[in-house]
Amino acid sequence: MGGKEIGVRSDVFFTFYFLLSTFYFLFSGESMIKKRVVLTFPKEIVEQPITCHLIKDYDLIVNILSAKVNPNEEGRLVVEIGGQREKLAGGMDYLKGLGVSIQPLAQDVRWNEAKCVHCTACIPICPSDTLSVNREQMRVSFDSERCIVCGLCLKACPYQAVEILF
Amino acid sequence: MVKTIAQINERIKKGEVVVVTAEEIIGLVDKKGVKQAAKEVDVVTTATFGPMCSSEVYFNFGHSKPKIKAQKVWLNNVPAHAGLAAVDVFLGATEIPENDPANSIYLGAFKYGGGHIIEELVAGKDIRLKAISYGTDCYPRKELDTWINIEDLNEAVLFNPRNCYQNYNVAVNLSNTVIYTYMGVLQPGLGNANYCSAGQLSPLLNDPLYLTIGMGTRIFLGGGVGYIVWQGTQHNPNVARTDKGIPKSPAGTLAVLGDLKQINPEWLRGVSMTGYGVTLAVGIGVPIPILNEEICQYTAVKDEEIYTQVIDYSEAYPQGKPGSLAEVNYAQLKSGKIIVRNKEVPTGGLSSYAKAREIADILKEWIRKGEFLLTEPVQKLPSVDSKIRLKALKER
Ligand code: SF4
Ligand code: SF4
Numbered sequence: 242m243g244g245k246e247i248g249v250r251s252d253v254f255f256t257f258y259f260l261l262s263t264f265y266f267l268f269s270g271e272s273m274i275k276k277r278v279v280l281t282f283p284k285e286i287v288e289q290p291i292t293c294h295l296i297k298d299y300d301l302i303v304n305i306l307s308a309k310v311n312p313n314e315e316g317r318l319v320v321e322i323g324g325q326r327e328k329l330a331g332g333m334d335y336l337k338g339l340g341v342s343i344q345p346l347a348q349d350v351r352w353n354e355a356k357c358v359h360c361t362a363c364i365p366i367c368p369s370d371t372l373s374v375n376r377e378q379m380r381v382s383f384d385s386e387r388c389i390v391c392g393l394c395l396k397a398c399p400y401q402a403v404e405i406l407f
Numbered sequence: 408m409v410k411t412i413a414q415i416n417e418r419i420k421k422g423e424v425v426v427v428t429a430e431e432i433i434g435l436v437d438k439k440g441v442k443q444a445a446k447e448v449d450v451v452t453t454a455t456f457g458p459m460c461s462s463e464v465y466f467n468f469g470h471s472k473p474k475i476k477a478q479k480v481w482l483n484n485v486p487a488h489a490g491l492a493a494v495d496v497f498l499g500a501t502e503i504p505e506n507d508p509a510n511s512i513y514l515g516a517f518k519y520g521g522g523h524i525i526e527e528l529v530a531g532k533d534i535r536l537k538a539i540s541y542g543t544d545c546y547p548r549k550e551l552d553t554w555i556n557i558e559d560l561n562e563a564v565l566f567n568p569r570n571c572y573q574n575y576n577v578a579v580n581l582s583n584t585v586i587y588t589y590m591g592v593l594q595p596g597l598g599n600a601n602y603c604s605a606g607q608l609s610p611l612l613n614d615p616l617y618l619t620i621g622m623g624t625r626i627f628l629g630g631g632v633g634y635i636v637w638q639g640t641q642h643n644p645n646v647a648r649t650d651k652g653i654p655k656s657p658a659g660t661l662a663v664l665g666d667l668k669q670i671n672p673e674w675l676r677g678v679s680m681t682g683y684g685v686t687l688a689v690g691i692g693v694p695i696p697i698l699n700e701e702i703c704q705y706t707a708v709k710d711e712e713i714y715t716q717v718i719d720y721s722e723a724y725p726q727g728k729p730g731s732l733a734e735v736n737y738a739q740l741k742s743g744k745i746i747v748r749n750k751e752v753p754t755g756g757l758s759s760y761a762k763a764r765e766i767a768d769i770l771k772e773w774i775r776k777g778e779f780l781l782t783e784p785v786q787k788l789p790s791v792d793s794k795i796r797l798k799a800l801k802e803r
Contacts, residue, residue, distance in 0.1 A: 358456065358676065358688065359761035362591050364743070365599035365753035376743065379760040396681040397592045399458065399757065400688070401518065 275323040277306070279390070281342045282316035291339065292320075299332040300324055306369070306389035319389050349390045349406055352383035356402035366397040409699050415449045416780045426450045426774045428767040429608045429695075429706055436707035445703035450774055450781065453610040453706075454627070454692040454766035457603055457758030458678045460589070461569035461640060462500040462687040464525050464667050467561040468536060470494055471553070476546035477538035481505060482524050482555075489538065493546060498524060500687035510682060514587060520685030523677030525565075528557050529629075530672040563667035565629060565675070569639035571691055573611030573659035574715055575603045577735060577754075579747060582721035587682025591757055593720055600717060600745055600752045605763035606710045606737030610693035611659045613706045615652040616791065617644070619695050621784025626663065627692030627770045629675040632779070633665025635693075638788045643797040652705070655714045655734065659788060663691065674766065690762060692770035696781050710737035717747050727799065 282291070287310050295301050301324035310316035322329060336343060352372070359381045363372045371388040374381050383403075394403045418424040425448050427435060432451045436444045470493070480489040480496050484504045488497040502521035509515045528534055538551040557563055578590035579600045586593045591601045606612065614620045624635040639660025646658045674690030697703045716731035723730050735745045740754050773779035789795050 358759045360457070360759045361754075361756040362601060363755065365755045366592060366594070374743070376741065379741070379764070393592075396514075396587075397755075399591065399678045399680055400676060401679055 273323060274326055274329060275321055276329065277319070277321050277345070279344045280318045280320060280336065281344075282310070282318070283340050284313055284315050286339055286341070287314065287316040288312060289339075291336070291341070292318075294335065295322070295332050299328045299335065301328060301332050307391050319391075350385070350388050350392075350394070351404050351406055352385075353402050353404065354383075356400050357381060358400050358402075360399070362399060363394040363397050363403070366393045368393065372403075410449065410696070411698065412696050412781050412783050415696050418449055419774055419777055419780055422775075422777060424449045424774060426452060426694075426771045428764070428771055429453045429613050429708075430764070430767070432703070432706050433607065433709055436703065441700050441704050441707065444707070445697055445700040448697050448703065450771075451613065451695045451697060451703075451706040452692055452767045452770040452774070453608055453613045453695060454690070454763040454770065455571060455605040455609045455758060456674065456690040456762035456766060457605070457688055458589075458680075458686050459567060459570045459689045460501055460686045462522070462525070462565070462567040462689055463497055464528065464563060464565050465495060465497045466563040466667070467495050468555050469559070469561055471548060471551055473548045474546045475538055475540050475548035475551050476543055477551070478540045479538065481537045482534050483519075483527075484535070484537075485519075485521055485524055487521075500525060501684055503685060509684075514682045515684075516681060517679045517683065517685050519679075520677070522685045522687035523679075525667075525687055526672050526675055526677040528563070529667060529670050529675055531557060557668060564664060565633070565667045565670060565689075566662075566664045567639075567689065568662050569641060569660045570663050570689055571610055571639070571661040571693075572604070572657050573609070573615070574654050574713070575657050576724075577602045577715055577717045577740065577745070578720045578724070579717055579732065579752065580721045581719045581732075586721050587680070588720045588724075589680055589683050589686075590720060591755065592681060597747055597750050597752045600740075600747065600754045601757055602715070602737075602740045602754060603757040604713075604715070604737065605758055605760055606713050606741065607708055608760065608763045608767055610691065610695075611661070612653060612708060612713055614693075614695055614702070615648070615654065615705060615708075617659065617788040618702055618705070619698065619784070620661070620693055621787045623782050623785040624693065625779070625782040626665075626694075627690070627766055627773070627779075628663055628665035628670070629690055630671030630673060631665050631669025633663050633691075634782075635661050635784075636664045637662040641797060642789065642795065644789060644791050644793060644795060648791075649712065649714060651708070651712060653708060653713055656716050656731075661691075661788075674762075688759075690766050692766040694770060694774060694779070694781055710741060711739075713737045715740075717745070 304321040307319040369387045476493040477489040480487045500522040533554045542549045580593035676688040678686045717733040733747045
């Protein structure tokens with residue numbers, strides 16, 4: 242009986258602690274957050290060391306997920322940017338000031354589970370393990386958080402089970 | 408222990424039949440030995456679900472007033488074949504719409520075609536039918552433009568002259584550009600390897616010498632009941648085999664037929680292969696009666712005992728050159744990677760093992776509940792004692 246009581250108390254304690262820390266992270270402005278965005282660069286600025294500034298001046302962690310940058314052409318970067326909330330906002334303002342357009346990368350690619358037949362044709366094609374397979378069940382699943390919107394699965398899926406939404 | 412199909416059917420009717428899937432029999436034979444397993448088990452269910460070109464439907468759409476002898480027919484703007492009677496139509500799975508740019512605007516997307524129309528018909532959607540004719544005294548009409556629905560068709564039949572390949576190639580690309588094939592998108596420099604067989608669940612790999620599967624075998628076809636009506640085209644039993652009789656490259660095939668009205672779109676799907684074309688994915692389940700120990704032993708085949716060849720689809724395959732880059736088994740293919748030329752190559756399937764599993768389970772349930780009786784084949788498929796050799800075309 243005593244053991245159970247302690248169990249209840251520690252549950253309450255952890256719930257309380259969890260809520261407190263969540264509030265702290267949400268409102269302190271000190272929290273680390275991550276954002277996945279598509280950055281489109283006008284061709285005039287593609288050769289500037291922009292990501293370098295983001296990292297140095299704003300203390301941000303920039304993880305390039307996919308890139309298409311050629312001299313004298315509009316460039317497109319898909320990046321995951323992490324850092325403190327305020328610094329991240331500052332970094333975004335810096336990019337906007339340069340004429341970079343920023344679009345959130347949120348579920349641009351949709352997987353239609355009802356259409357998927359779990360053939361696994363997309364598995365070796367998807368570079369980010371967004372589409373992955375449980376080898377026991379030989380069933381495929383889609384983790385939209387990982388998707389870098391490279392579009393490769395669209396051509397590889399014979400069942401039109403993935404679509405890109407603009 | 409020798410049984411007959413008639414005895415097994417009696418057990419099905421009495422609700423005493425023992426049915427397991429081609430996956431379950433493996434463990435059973437491992438545990439109890441083939442002698443005991445053959446005694447206990449009456450039927451093993453096998454299955455496959457994958458793109459199967461050489462699929463088509465034919466149907467009779469009924470006479471209009473006044474009547475027409477349809478000479479050319481389009482279904483949702485996809486040409487169908489009408490050159491067999493007045494209102495009978497054949498639609499092939501790989502047919503593409505009239506004026507589809509195909510690959511002339513590279514890369515062709517092939518989002519829609521015969522296979523998709525077959526799927527839509529089965530799903531109960533209305534399909535636009537256009538027909539033209541030259542007019543005769545008995546069939547004066549020259550044009551017809553209307554809508555049809557599967558419910559209103561007199562007969563609608565799925566007929567597949569070549570399905571259920573017994574084993575298939577693994578496709579890779581040795582060139583330095585992406586290629587788009589009927590085996591899917593193949594990345595350059597051995598970027599990926601695509602295979603297309605359910606391996607240990609696949610019907611003809613569980614009866615490699617065609618001892619029980621033959622003309623007249625009743626099967627699960629796309630969710631309904633169908634029949635094997637002939638060997639499929641390109642049926643090629645005389646290829647190299649393992650000492651257990653398993654072919655090590657594409658070998659036997661089946662021609663199957665069934666009522667399209669019984670079919671469920673869950674098990675019949677239109678397929679789009681970027682840069683290649685359209686086709687149809689078909690789900691098939693075949694029961695194997697365990698008449699003796701030899702047949703039981705064949706059904707216990709495992710993925711690691713089924714070998715196939717890795718073929719270069721950038722050069723060897725299109726040019727018809729012989730040569731395998733590697734021999735791999737299905738356990739390796741299903742693990743997600745194989746080794747070709749000392750390189751680890753990730754694998755992808757075209758055939759769905761998950762769906763094959765579901766079909767084998769459904770067929771098992773049908774038999775257990777007494778809804779599905781086995782048939783005695785009326786004729787065997789040509790086997791290794793036949794003189795069949797697959798011929799290439801001699802151009803003249
Ligand atoms: S677009 Fe497709 S292939 Fe690319 S990361 Fe997303 S799911 Fe994977
Ligand atoms: S290729 Fe398409 S149908 Fe096949 S597993 Fe991937 S998403 Fe599903």
